[in-house]
Amino acid sequence: MALFDEATLTRLRRLRLAAGRVQRGGARGERLSRQFGAGQEFGAHRPYTQGDDLRRVDWNVYGRLGQLFLKLFEQPGQLRVLLVADDSPTMNFGEHDKWLAARRALAAIGMIALEGSEHVVLSRLSVPTPVNFDGTGEARLLQLLDEMPVAPAPTENTAGVRGLFERRGRDSVLALVSDFQNREPLIGILRDARRAGVRAVAISIAAAEELNPKLDGFSRLQAIAGADTRLRIDERVLAAYREEVQQYRESVTRAVHAAGAAFIELDSADPIEPLIVDLMRAGVIGA
Amino acid sequence: MLEFAREQWLWLFALVGVFYVAWWFARRYRKRRVTYGLIWQRVARRVLPPGWKRILRTILTLLVSGLMLTAIVLKAAGLQKSESDQPAPLLVFILVDNSPSMRALEGKLTRAQLAQQRAQQIVDKLGQLDRAALVWRQSGQMLVGPWLKRGDAVTDRPRTDWSQRTPPTDLGRVPAPPALPTQPTPERVCIELTDSDDPVNVGVTMLREAIGTSLHNDGIKRAVFEPPAGASSSGSLLVKTHFGADIEATLWPPVSASPSLPVSREPGMTNTWRVVLPIQAKPLHVRASVVPSDPLNEDNDIFVQLDPPRLATVTLCYPAEDGEPNDQLEKTLRLLLPGREISAVAMPSATLIQSDLVVCDRALPASYEARYLMCFGVLPAEYGRVGLPVAAEPNMQLHVDQPDGLGFDVPDLTLLYGEEAVPLEEGHSLIPLAKHMQGGTLVGVKRASPELLYIGFIPHLSSLLLQDDWSGVLLLSRWLAAIQGGSRERLPLFVQAGEQADFELARPGTLSLQYVSTNPWAQSYGPRAYSVTSGPDGRGKLGPFEIPGEYVIQRSQTEVGRLTAFAPYDPDLTVPNFPPVDLDGLFQPSGEPDWRDHVPGALLWIALGLMVLEWLLWLVGVTE
Numbered sequence: 044m045a046l047f048d049e050a051t052l053t054r055l056r057r058l059r060l061a062a063g064r065v066q067r068g069g070a071r072g073e074r075l076s077r078q079f080g081a082g083q084e085f086g087a088h089r090p091y092t093q094g095d096d097l098r099r100v101d102w103n104v105y106g107r108l109g110q111l112f113l114k115l116f117e118q119p120g121q122l123r124v125l126l127v128a129d130d131s132p133t134m135n136f137g138e139h140d141k142w143l144a145a146r147r148a149l150a151a152i153g154m155i156a157l158e159g160s161e162h163v164v165l166s167r168l169s170v171p172t173p174v175n176f177d178g179t180g181e182a183r184l185l186q187l188l189d190e191m192p193v194a195p196a197p198t199e200n201t202a203g204v205r206g207l208f209e210r211r212g213r214d215s216v217l218a219l220v221s222d223f224q225n226r227e228p229l230i231g232i233l234r235d236a237r238r239a240g241v242r243a244v245a246i247s248i249a250a251a252e253e254l255n256p257k258l259d260g261f262s263r264l265q266a267i268a269g270a271d272t273r274l275r276i277d278e279r280v281l282a283a284y285r286e287e288v289q290q291y292r293e294s295v296t297r298a299v300h301a302a303g304a305a306f307i308e309l310d311s312a313d314p315i316e317p318l319i320v321d322l323m324r325a326g327v328i329g330a
Numbered sequence: 331m332l333e334f335a336r337e338q339w340l341w342l343f344a345l346v347g348v349f350y351v352a353w354w355f356a357r358r359y360r361k362r363r364v365t366y367g368l369i370w371q372r373v374a375r376r377v378l379p380p381g382w383k384r385i386l387r388t389i390l391t392l393l394v395s396g397l398m399l400t401a402i403v404l405k406a407a408g409l410q411k412s413e414s415d416q417p418a419p420l421l422v423f424i425l426v427d428n429s430p431s432m433r434a435l436e437g438k439l440t441r442a443q444l445a446q447q448r449a450q451q452i453v454d455k456l457g458q459l460d461r462a463a464l465v466w467r468q469s470g471q472m473l474v475g476p477w478l479k480r481g482d483a484v485t486d487r488p489r490t491d492w493s494q495r496t497p498p499t500d501l502g503r504v505p506a507p508p509a510l511p512t513q514p515t516p517e518r519v520c521i522e523l524t525d526s527d528d529p530v531n532v533g534v535t536m537l538r539e540a541i542g543t544s545l546h547n548d549g550i551k552r553a554v555f556e557p558p559a560g561a562s563s564s565g566s567l568l569v570k571t572h573f574g575a576d577i578e579a580t581l582w583p584p585v586s587a588s589p590s591l592p593v594s595r596e597p598g599m600t601n602t603w604r605v606v607l608p609i610q611a612k613p614l615h616v617r618a619s620v621v622p623s624d625p626l627n628e629d630n631d632i633f634v635q636l637d638p639p640r641l642a643t644v645t646l647c648y649p650a651e652d653g654e655p656n657d658q659l660e661k662t663l664r665l666l667l668p669g670r671e672i673s674a675v676a677m678p679s680a681t682l683i684q685s686d687l688v689v690c691d692r693a694l695p696a697s698y699e700a701r702y703l704m705c706f707g708v709l710p711a712e713y714g715r716v717g718l719p720v721a722a723e724p725n726m727q728l729h730v731d732q733p734d735g736l737g738f739d740v741p742d743l744t745l746l747y748g749e750e751a752v753p754l755e756e757g758h759s760l761i762p763l764a765k766h767m768q769g770g771t772l773v774g775v776k777r778a779s780p781e782l783l784y785i786g787f788i789p790h791l792s793s794l795l796l797q798d799d800w801s802g803v804l805l806l807s808r809w810l811a812a813i814q815g816g817s818r819e820r821l822p823l824f825v826q827a828g829e830q831a832d833f834e835l836a837r838p839g840t841l842s843l844q845y846v847s848t849n850p851w852a853q854s855y856g857p858r859a860y861s862v863t864s865g866p867d868g869r870g871k872l873g874p875f876e877i878p879g880e881y882v883i884q885r886s887q888t889e890v891g892r893l894t895a896f897a898p899y900d901p902d903l904t905v906p907n908f909p910p911v912d913l914d915g916l917f918q919p920s921g922e923p924d925w926r927d928h929v930p931g932a933l934l935w936i937a938l939g940l941m942v943l944e945w946l947l948w949l950v951g952v953t954e
Binding site for chain 2 (some may be wrong): 136253
């Protein structure tokens with residue numbers, strides 16, 4: 044299933060990221076090269092594709108691996124957009140899949156960034172190796188997100204993501220999409236991002252079935268991550284569940300805010316537009 | 331308890347257990363894929379009862395369902411017993427002694443009734459495949475009743491068999507009930523309920539049980555009526571008993587005032603009592619009874635119906651100017667009517683004179699109710715009128731007539747002396763008995779109710795009542811005897827059953843005899859009603875009676891007497907010392923349910939109790 048239809052793609056391409064300019068201060072209005080490799084600071088490698096400039100092929104890597112990779116150099120003032128997806132198994136849930144919603148959110152932000160010639164780094168919690176995209180990588184970004192699976196188990200080790208903040212923190216913006224059901228590692232990432240000067244936006248995605256479950260009778264609740272629970276569900280149990288979920292989500296909100304990140308709550312059934320609006324309100328995206 | 335307590339309903343309850351267990355296993359937890367696993371666990375901890383409550387309820391539930399299933403399995407497995415466990419059916423012949431001595435009363439019940447109760451107990455003790463049949467003697471044969479199973483009512487009550495020495499029957503040849511299985515072969519046993527120790531061989535194992543206790547029996551042996559010998563009674567009834575038991579005599583039917591009659595032991599006669607019968611205007615019924623009543627009470631009572639003198643009260647009416655009644659007349663009346671109540675009333679009087687006999691000495695009462703009238707010199711107007719007095723000379727010869735059908739002979743009336751006599755005028759309605767030589771009726775009689783005797787001689791003006799002139803007193807005596815003379819009917823009082831007794835009626839007719847069925851004893855076969863027609867002379871014979879006891883004798887739907895038909899006297903009411911048959915031992919075979927058969931039911935009751943306990947715990951909030 045394609046992440047977006049053509050009309051949505053057109054609308055997204057008109058948007059630009061605003062957060063990076065705010066981060067860079069006096070760099071407002073400057074547009075640097077639309078391509079990596081023209082700068083002085085090495086940014087990342089990416090596989091060679093047909094049409095790339097052979098002068099930017101990293102022959103050392105070719106000598107070691109036998110494959111062609113381009114050396115990408117980041118230019119000063121270029122915004123680095125870190126797209127981090129929580130690929131916990133709990134994301135694969137709901138009639139309107141949370142994982143699909145998460146990928147759409149990341150794709151939207153990534154497209155907007157690439158359209159603004161920003162440097163995009165896509166990462167997920169279970170895979171420490173990030174994937175870099177430059178201005179020409181929109182199609183590959185969409186394809187990668189479209190094919191991105193959820194991890195078979197929750198990931199507690201977030202060192203790979205945190206490594207993205209070690210350099211060039213202040214010109215980076217972090218978009219973390221998760222359902223925040225495994226809260227602690229995510230809050231840790233957001234705290235590290237704040238310490239590294241990375242502006243962070245936490246997007247919480249929830250499915251309607253988990254906020255207001257339609258369950259009754261004798262049920263064996265098989266948690267996607269966690270132990271099973273046997274319950275005879277009635278309205279009293281559902282009310283207790285809703286109360287507990289509400290408290291948990293409020294605690295997540297408080298923790299995210301305490302970590303200095305913007306927090307956006309998104310229903311998995313919602314279209315992408317409300318997210319864009321919320322990102323605009325958060326100052327991450329400008330029209 | 332309630333109808334629910336019956337085990338059949340209890341097993342319906344077991345179905346609840348089946349549904350309960352089915353629900354238990356059908357109660358599947360549907361798998362639901364959820365997120366927020368930790369939150370669900372927290373909710374579970376919050377809403378689920380504590381572990382001990384769940385464990386308690388689980389234990390109770392498992393116990394309830396386990397007990398129910400166990401009960402069902404045990405019940406189902408125990409329904410069919412192995413063939414080796416099947417006991418041989420028992421065919422019990424209950425030989426009920428219905429000889430005459432079984433009529434003896436033991437308290438309120440006869441021995442026969444006690445035997446019937448005991449037979450019912452035996453039937454109630456039968457096993458499921460056992461059968462019982464009543465056996466009794468009748469008319470020289472032994473009869474076998476229908477087969478009974480446990481719970482059937484013993485409705486047959488063998489009646490008294492009066493035949494002697496009935497030959498026994500081989501009960502081993504009596505066909506077994508067709509519904510019984512042929513294997514194992516039914517065993518036969520006979521239980522005889524008897525008060526006799528005479529051995530009986532009926533071809534099967536015999537168990538004997540004594541019914542009743544040894545008792546003393548007495549009864550009326552002879553009853554004789556003696557005509558009145560004295561002046562103050564209607565006669566006597568001499569009653570002789572076998573062993574000198576006391577006799578009580580009462581009017582019958584009982585009346586409230588002084589029902590008991592004087593009874594005295596007759597001196598010089600063994601075990602004999604004299605019952606003095608009172609003078610009574612109406613027919614007299616007397617019942618003489620042995621007191622206290624003894625076990626065979628058919629010979630304890632005798633009924634006497636007499637026609638005693640019909641004249642009990644006499645009123646003498648005299649002119650008030652005399653100052654007092656004629657003393658000679660009063661003495662004569664007392665002489666001729668001994669024991670009667672004689673009163674005198676001066677005339678005229680407005681008082682209604684009510685008496686059996688009204689004697690009018692020259693004075694008639696204004697109103698009277700009497701059955702007999704004796705008039706001297708006066709006559710009620712409806713019978714005629716008296717004429718003028720005529721001279722009555724001494725030794726005056728009268729023309730005496732002897733009409734047919736008068737009922738007594740008119741003596742030759744001779745007047746020793748007299749002053750005057752009052753003849754009747756012509757046209758009177760009396761039968762002339764003596765006429766004046768010159769024609770007037772001086773003595774007349776009317777033999778219809780009320781009976782009337784007219785005498786034209788004035789007592790104090792003639793020698794009519796003087797003993798020297800016996801003819802006048804003799805006339806009065808014969809007339810009084812005639813009007814009081816009873817019928818010539820003679821009915822027997824006491825008849826030995828099986829024999830006949832003579833009876834005599836005043837006129838030919840038919841008697842009907844009906845057995846008094848209210849007697850608790852003497853249940854026996856035989857006719858209970860007879861109809862006997864006398865010969866042309868009014869005589870006939872009653873009996874023989876098959877059923878001893880009391881009979882009512884009726885003629886034209888009216889009771890005219892009672893007789894007692896008594897059985898040959900049986901002083902021997904001793905009972906042999908046979909112990910009661912041990913029914914528990916007799917019917918103990920393994921066919922009877924033992925504790926193992928009650929286990930399924932008990933388990934169900936326990937399960938029911940636990941289920942109620944579980945509900946109660948849930949209601950009070952101990953479990954959830």
